[in-house]
Amino acid sequence: MKSSRKKNVTQNEESRKKCVIHYLSKESSLEDDDKGNLAVQLRTFLRDKQYHKEGRSDHKLFTFLADVIPNGIVITDKNHKIEWVNKAYTSLTGYSFKESIGRKPGELLQGKKVDVAKKKRMSDKLSRHIPFTEELLNYKKNGESFWIRISIAPVFDENNEIQNYIGIQEDITERKLAELQAEQNSKVLEAISEQANFSIFLKDGEGRYLYVNPEWRRQFGLDKKTVVGKTASQLLDKNIARALKSQDRMVLKENKPVLGQELITNGHGPKYYAISKFPVKGISGIKKGIAGIAADITEFKLIEEKIKKSESRLNLAQRIGNIGSWELNLEENELVWTDEIYRIFEIDPDQFGASYESFLDLIHPDDREIVDQAYTDSLQNNTPYHIKHRLLFPDGRVKHVEEHGETFYNEEGIPIRTIGTVQDITESKLIQKQLEDSLHEQTVLLLEIHHRVKNNLALVSGIMQLQAFETTNKETQKFLADGQSRIKSIAIIHELLYQSKSFSKVNLKENFLKMIEHTRHAMNSNVKIDVDLDLQNVSININQAIPCSLILNELLTNVYKHAFKNRPHGIIELSLKEKNEMVEIKIRDDGNGLPGDFNLEKPSSLGLTLIKTITQQLDGHLEYSSDKKGTQFKLTFQKKESKGSSSNLI
Structure with a gap:
C-alpha cells in the first residue's frame, strides 16, 4: 500500500x-x-x-x-x-x-x-x-x-x-526591433522607388512584370493595373519589346548583370535610356526573375552632342587663334597635346615622346633653363605658370610662343597635374617690335618738340627782357615784365613735360612749386613773404595745365605787387586738392585787401581779363572774398581728358 x-x-x-x-x-x-x-x-x-x-x-x-x-x-x-x-x-x-x-x-x-x-x-x-x-x-x-x-x-x-x-x-x-527596422527599411525603399526619377521594374522568369514604379509607368503612359502580369510584347511597341526580351534572355542565360543603352520612342518622343538589368534571387515566390533600373539619359546625350560640337568649334578656334591646350600628368609624367600644339611645334604626334623632357628638347637652347625654372617655381609656390619663350627649328627659324598653366594638388599638397595653353605669338612679336621702334621714334620727336618750345619761349622772354632794358617808359617796362612772366608760366609746363618724358600729363604740384620760386625771384620784393603750401599730387591734361598756370601766375603776381604795400611782412597760403575728379585751387593772403572798385565781371586790366577768360575756358568757377584781413581766390573745375588745343589763347 x-x-x-x-x-x-x-x-x-x-x-x-x-x-x-x-x-x-x-x-x-x-x-x-x-x-x-x-x-x-x-x-x-x-x-x-x-x-x-x-x-x-x-x-x-x-x-x-x-x-x-x-x-x-x-x-x-x-x-x-x-x-x-x-x-x-x-x-x-x-x-x-x-x-x-x-x-x-x-x-x-x-x-x-x-x-x-x-x-x-x-x-x-x-x-x-x-x-x-x-x-x-x-x-x-x-x-x-x-x-x-x-x-x-x-x-x-x-x-x-x-x-x-x-x-x-x-x-x-531584439527580434521585434529588427522586424520594425526591416519594415521601416522596406517602406523607405518603397518610398524611394515610388519617388525616384528613374524607372524601376521587376519581372518573373517568363518576362511578366511583377512591379513597376511610377516613373516607369509615366515613361510609357501606362497605369499599374494594366502593367502587372503582362509582358513587354503585350504592352510596348514590338521593336522595343524585342530589344528588351533579348536583354532579358542574356541576363537569365549568363546569370549576371547586363548594362546597355536603348533608344526608345514612346509618347514623349525619342528617348535614350541607360539600362541595368540583373538576376534576382532569394525573393519569396519567385524562382527566377529579372530586376532593372532604367535612367533617362536623353539630356546627357544632347549634352554629349553639344560637347562634341563644342570640341569641334574649339579646335577650329584654336587653329584660327594659333593656340593649343595641354595637360601634364605629373604622377605618370605623361603629356597630352591638342592638334594645334603639334602644328605650332611642327612635329608629328607619332614621333613625340609625350613627356616633359621631350617638350624641353623642343625649346630654344637659350630659353630651356628659364622655362624649366619658371615651371618648377610655379609648382613649388602654387602659383600660375606663365612664360614667353622661343622655339628653334632645324632650318634655323625661330617662333615665339606664350604659355599659361595652372597646377592642381592633392589633399597632401602634392602637385598631380597641370593644364595649360600654348599660343603662337610670332606675328604679334614682330608687330610689337615695329610698334616699339615707331614709339621710340615718336617719343624722341615729342621730347625734342617740348624742348624746342621751351627754348623758343625762353628766347621770346629774353627778347622781351632786352626790349624792357631799351625803354625808359615805366608802363612799357611793366607791360613787358608781365608778358615775360606769362610766357615763363607756359615754358615751365613744357619743361616739366620734357623732364618727365610725358606727352600730355602735368603734375600741378611740381608746376606750382616752380612757379612760386619763379615769381619770388622775378618780383624781387622788399617785403618778407612767407608761403604756406598744402599741395596734393594732382595730374591733369596739358590743355588744362597751361590755363591753370596762367591763372596762378596772374594771382601770385598781383599778391606780390599789391597785397603787402607799406608792410614789412606778409603770408601767402596756397592749397591744391582733388576729390571725385574735381580740382580745387585756393590762394589766400593776409594783405590789405582788394580796392573798393574791384569787379571781376568787369575787368579793368589785361591780367583780370585773362583770369576771367581762362576760367571760362576751363569750364571752371572762380570766387573771391576780401576784407581788411586779406583776400582769398578759389578756383574749381572738373578734370577732363581733352586732346589738342582747347583755346586760341594757348
Whole structure:
C-alpha cells in the first residue's frame, strides 16, 4: 500500500514538472488545443490549496523551475491582480516581487504608446476566459520600452469557477526591433522607388512584370493595373519589346548583370535610356526573375552632342587663334597635346615622346633653363605658370610662343597635374617690335618738340627782357615784365613735360612749386613773404595745365605787387586738392585787401581779363572774398581728358 502511494506521488511530481517545463518553454502557448492534458494538470496544480504551503516539495519544484526559466511568469487572481511572479519577470520589468504583488500588470507595464485596439482585444478575451497570445510594447520601471510575446490562460477550480490567470512573457525586443527596422527599411525603399526619377521594374522568369514604379509607368503612359502580369510584347511597341526580351534572355542565360543603352520612342518622343538589368534571387515566390533600373539619359546625350560640337568649334578656334591646350600628368609624367600644339611645334604626334623632357628638347637652347625654372617655381609656390619663350627649328627659324598653366594638388599638397595653353605669338612679336621702334621714334620727336618750345619761349622772354632794358617808359617796362612772366608760366609746363618724358600729363604740384620760386625771384620784393603750401599730387591734361598756370601766375603776381604795400611782412597760403575728379585751387593772403572798385565781371586790366577768360575756358568757377584781413581766390573745375588745343589763347 505504501509502495503504491509513493509511486503515485512520484508520478504526480513528474507530471507537474513536465507541465511547468512545457508551459515555460519559449515555444509554449497556453491557447494551444492539443495540450489539454498538460493544461488540466497545470490547472490542477494551481487549484491545489496546499500549493501555497512553503514546505511542500512540489511548491519548491515549481519555484525552482520557474526561476531558472528565462521567460517571465505572472500569476494573477481572478481580478487580474498579481499573486506571484518569477525572477525572470522582475529582471525583465525592473519591478521587484513586492512591488508587483497586488498590482495589475497593465498598471505597471503599459505606457503612452499602448496599442488601443490590441488592448481592447485582450480585455475581451480575458472577460470571456479565452486563452490568447499577443505581442505587446511594454515599459520597464525605468521607462525603457521593450517588446514581449505573452501567452495568457485562465485557471478554473473544481466548480469550474475562474480562479487565476497565468501569463508567460517572452522578451522579443531584439527580434521585434529588427522586424520594425526591416519594415521601416522596406517602406523607405518603397518610398524611394515610388519617388525616384528613374524607372524601376521587376519581372518573373517568363518576362511578366511583377512591379513597376511610377516613373516607369509615366515613361510609357501606362497605369499599374494594366502593367502587372503582362509582358513587354503585350504592352510596348514590338521593336522595343524585342530589344528588351533579348536583354532579358542574356541576363537569365549568363546569370549576371547586363548594362546597355536603348533608344526608345514612346509618347514623349525619342528617348535614350541607360539600362541595368540583373538576376534576382532569394525573393519569396519567385524562382527566377529579372530586376532593372532604367535612367533617362536623353539630356546627357544632347549634352554629349553639344560637347562634341563644342570640341569641334574649339579646335577650329584654336587653329584660327594659333593656340593649343595641354595637360601634364605629373604622377605618370605623361603629356597630352591638342592638334594645334603639334602644328605650332611642327612635329608629328607619332614621333613625340609625350613627356616633359621631350617638350624641353623642343625649346630654344637659350630659353630651356628659364622655362624649366619658371615651371618648377610655379609648382613649388602654387602659383600660375606663365612664360614667353622661343622655339628653334632645324632650318634655323625661330617662333615665339606664350604659355599659361595652372597646377592642381592633392589633399597632401602634392602637385598631380597641370593644364595649360600654348599660343603662337610670332606675328604679334614682330608687330610689337615695329610698334616699339615707331614709339621710340615718336617719343624722341615729342621730347625734342617740348624742348624746342621751351627754348623758343625762353628766347621770346629774353627778347622781351632786352626790349624792357631799351625803354625808359615805366608802363612799357611793366607791360613787358608781365608778358615775360606769362610766357615763363607756359615754358615751365613744357619743361616739366620734357623732364618727365610725358606727352600730355602735368603734375600741378611740381608746376606750382616752380612757379612760386619763379615769381619770388622775378618780383624781387622788399617785403618778407612767407608761403604756406598744402599741395596734393594732382595730374591733369596739358590743355588744362597751361590755363591753370596762367591763372596762378596772374594771382601770385598781383599778391606780390599789391597785397603787402607799406608792410614789412606778409603770408601767402596756397592749397591744391582733388576729390571725385574735381580740382580745387585756393590762394589766400593776409594783405590789405582788394580796392573798393574791384569787379571781376568787369575787368579793368589785361591780367583780370585773362583770369576771367581762362576760367571760362576751363569750364571752371572762380570766387573771391576780401576784407581788411586779406583776400582769398578759389578756383574749381572738373578734370577732363581733352586732346589738342582747347583755346586760341594757348
